Amino acid sequence: MNLEDIYNTKNPWPQRGSQQVLFILDVRNDTEESILRGWIHHFGDQDNKSFEAPQVCIDLKDERTGFDSGQLVMSLALPADTLIAPLRVVWTPGGNGTTSLGRLRHLILGDPRRPSNRRGKKVLEEHPDRVHVIAGQPDTMANLRQRFEATNTVTDESAQEGFANFVARQAAVVLDISERHVKGGRYKVPRHVSAAIMANSDYNKEVQKLAEAQGKTKEALMKEAATYMKEMVSTPSSFWLDIYARFNTFCLGLGYEEDIVYNKAAVEKMRQVVRSNPSILLWTHKTYLDGMVVPKVMYDNDFPMPHMFGGANLNFPGLGHLLHRAGAIFIKRSFQDNELYKLTLRYYIGYLMEKRFPMNWAFEGTRSRMGKLMPPRYGLLKYVLEACHTTNAENIHIIPISISYDIIRDVEEYATEQTGRGKGAESLKWFIGYVRSLARPMGKVYMDIGEPVVLPKAPEPDDKLALSKIAFEVAVEANEVTPITFPSLVTMSLLGAAPKALTEDEVIEDLRSLLAWSESRNLRISHDFNRAFADQMEGLLGIMIDENIVTRYDEGPEVVYGISLEQHPVASYYRNTVIHFFVNKAIIELALIKASEQAEDCALAVFWKEVDDIRDLFKFEFFYAPTEEFHQQIRQEMARYSNDWEELLGQGAAGFGTMLQKMSPLVAHVTLLTYTEAYSVVASMLARKEANESLEQANCISEALTYGRQAYLQRRISSESSIGKLLFKNGYQMLKSRSLTEGGMESLKEERLELARELRELLRRIDLIRAVGVANRSSSP
Known part of the structure; x- marks a missing residue:
């Protein structure tokens, strides 16, 4: 292949009559400029063009420095019917395409798809098959000006420069669309977002109103807004998406099997939804690795990378740098009183949704420390739906995604946190240690996609009831698609028998019974759940035994399995993933x-x-x-x-x-023993207080942790899995909903005592169910 072969792939000249053509050449160096000018002349000479079309060279890819649009400003003084045709050189990697990208050497030597002038000449000489010329969809000067004036603030002083920047941004967009036909859909990223928002007429009007309300100048607020945009606006690029993809694959591959378990048809269905509608992907949150699972599956399926809201706790040097350039949006922890920040964030989100860049984040807002779905926090969902309301978005699709694991490295940490011990702050040192801790077998990762919750339009910003109903629908659907896995059923069986251990035959009988019940109700069961587990019990239980979740005793006449009392909090986590x-x-x-x-x-x-x-x-x-x-x-x-x-x-x-x-x-x-025992602890603790004594949530949790420990030592509760901050927090909410936490008349004392008695009565019935279950189980001689 030579330059002529490269040129002959497509004619850069748009179809026209007598219209003038203005070429915008997106170039970074002399090599790219020479290639594109040669392409224009190659077809211009063939067609005997009667005039030389003007050509403007401009680097459209650099998000940080903005455009050097001076030359373009002068060229736009052409007739209204002038066709503007953007051109670009695309460099593809050598070797096996994306599998060769994102390596450590590229951090040192640079992106092979953005070669320097010298390297570009070498590639052109030795590997011309890696060089591609593309043309973006052309448009007339008149159409572009009409679109510019409809959506952008126009002033006499900056009209020409503003229009030139708008034309440059549109050229970048259409070239990116053409480039994705060469590189793939995974590289669809927003470009020049801050500049587009700052030029938006509606945004400018709202900033002006805010300036008048606060007694400030609009210029001062726009300058302040620019600093906010620098913080929050993610700047993803092909290079960093490749680095992030390889990083995710590395981290997940340390302990988990290479292939994530998911339904390819469901991913394709989601692709069609996201392509056609403003979309939000909400995933269940169990571990730090959740944020790697969705991007990995998306990248592997050539899916546009969704923008992810990241916790400020992860925006530390190193990881924060990578995430920000791979689509993460870091926002301030608290900005309720900062109207300019909220306005800017709303327009940023609205821009992404309007341009069909899907958003994704952890639905609950915090990692589940108990395995089950946590009550959602509405903050991010509220801001995104407000942005959809502002932009009049329609048919908003909220797609629930359930992420599950056979074994989770963080569970032991969660169990100790629930007893009241604090957790360390995240940092680069902490993260390196965390990644190292992943290097042990932990089974498989599962990603399941639920049916979208579709909103014809976003609710009114102040409609809290509508927001809670939407969140509830998403939670129910997320629970529905959470798969039943082998560890969840094993822990359910063994915790149900505890403190008794079970023989292998008894475990198999339990698993068959639980699985048959689940299948008869069409519950979601992991796609690769092996129904022949009876033939390979040791292999399936091996990881759980190595992790000390399950105890195996084989020195007697039969092999027996059980869960030791000190491991109940950990085992309960896996059971809780399917408890709903x-x-x-x-x-x-x-x-x-x-x-x-x-x-x-x-x-x-x-x-x-x-x-x-x-x-x-x-x-x-x-x-x-x-x-x-x-x-x-x-x-x-x-x-x-x-x-x-x-x-x-x-x-x-x-x-x-x-x-x-x-x-x-x-x-x-x-299913309910842990929760009933925890509620019994807080109810009994409250019943000890005088009627005029009130109870605050923080004190309730603190006192319950110590009182619960005493109750366990006295064996009034069965295990330490019933002692936990989240359990006691929800127990307090239950007490508060019954108006029992505020001190009052003497009759309140009896009401508190009555609740404690009701919970003890419920525990009696739970014990009866346990006894019947034991009696029904066929025992070995």
Whole structure:
């Protein structure tokens, strides 16, 4: 291949009649300029052009220094029908394409797709197949000016320069579109964002209003806004996206299997959604690695890199530099009183959504320290939807993504944090240590994509109820697509039997029972869940045994498995990842026991009251369907065991026994015991106080941590997994919702005591379920 072969790939001259053509050459050095001028002349000579088209050289790729648009300003004084045609040289890497990019040597030698003048000449001589010439979609001067004046602030002093910068930005956009046909869709990135926002007429009007309200000049606020944009606006590029992709692959590959488990068809479906609609990807948050999983899957599938909101705790030297250049948006921790900052952030988000750059962040706003989905924080979702409201965005798609792991390195740290021990601050030194700690086998990573929650339009900014409903829908869908994995079922089985250990046959029987129950209800089960686990128990349990989550004893006549008491907090984490699937069944079991102990003529009413009471008791722990739908779910579950279940309830203990025999596996003791014990701790602690004593949340958590430890030593609670800050925090919310935390009249003392008694009664029924489950299990001789 030679230069003539490169030129013949496409004609740079746009189709025209008598219209003048202005070429904008996006060049960084003499080599690129020479190639593009040669391309123009190559076809100009062939067609015997009667005039030489003007050519303006400008570097459109440098985001930091802005444009040197002086030459372009002069060239734009051409007739309105002049066609503006942007051209660019694209350099592709040698070797195996993207697999050869992002290596350490490129940090030292530079991006092979942006060669220096000297290296470019060498590549052109030795590897001309790596050189491509592209043309962006041309447009007329008149069309560009009309679009400029419709969306940009125009003043006499800066009109020509502003228009020139607008033309340059549009040239960069159309060239990027053409370039992605050569390089791939993963390199779609926003360009010159700050300049576009600063020139936006609506933004300028709002800054002017703010300046008048604050008694400042608009120029002063625009200067201040520029500093905010420098902080928050991410500047992703092909080079840093490659570096980040290799970094993610390296970190995840230290402990996890190479291939992330996901559905390719679901990723393709998401691609179509994101391409056509303003989109938000919200993923469940369990570990620092979550932020690497989505980008890796997106990059591997040639998907445009979503912009990620990053916690300020990760914006430290080294990692912060990389993330900012790979799409991360770091925003201030608190800016409620900074109207200019909020305005600027809103327009930045609006710009990204309007241009179809998807946003993504951790849905809950904090890592789950307990395995289950955390209550969401609305801050980021609120700001993004406000931006959508400002830009009149339609058909906003919020896509829930569940990220799961066989084993998580952070869980032991979470367990100790929940006992009250603080965590260290993030830093470069901390991060290096964290990455090193990943180098141990931890199984697989799973990414599951839920059905989008679609908003025809964004709600009004002050509509808190609409925001909470949207977040609830996303949470429910995220839970629905969280897969059941082997570690989640193993820990569920062994914690249900604790403190007793189980033989291998008993574990297999439990797993088959739990899996059959899950499959009959069409629950999401990991795509690669091996149903032949009975043939390879040692291999499947090996990692969990090595991590001391599961204990294996093989010195007796049979091999037995169990979970030691000190490992209950860790094991509970893995069980909790799927606990939401079993909550309704647990509520049914406990309500059935209470109904069976009542007079036969009121058993059904007692059953439904207890169903609703337990649902309300744990409303700060789990996401339920709306009341009517929830009741229908309960009816459907009961009908699976007997179509005559309402009549059986009226038969008292006999009917209860008939129902319970059909309800294997029993799950109330393994699903709700931890939460009931934790709530019992805070309720008993509060019952000790005088009626006129109030209880604040911080004091509640502090006192409960010490009181809970005492209760465990006295074996009034079964394990340390029931002692934790998050459990006690939600327990306090439950007390507060029942108006029991504020001191009051003497009657309050009895109300507090009554709640403590109700929780002890609930624990009694949970123990009964456990006893029935043990009795039903077939034991080995």
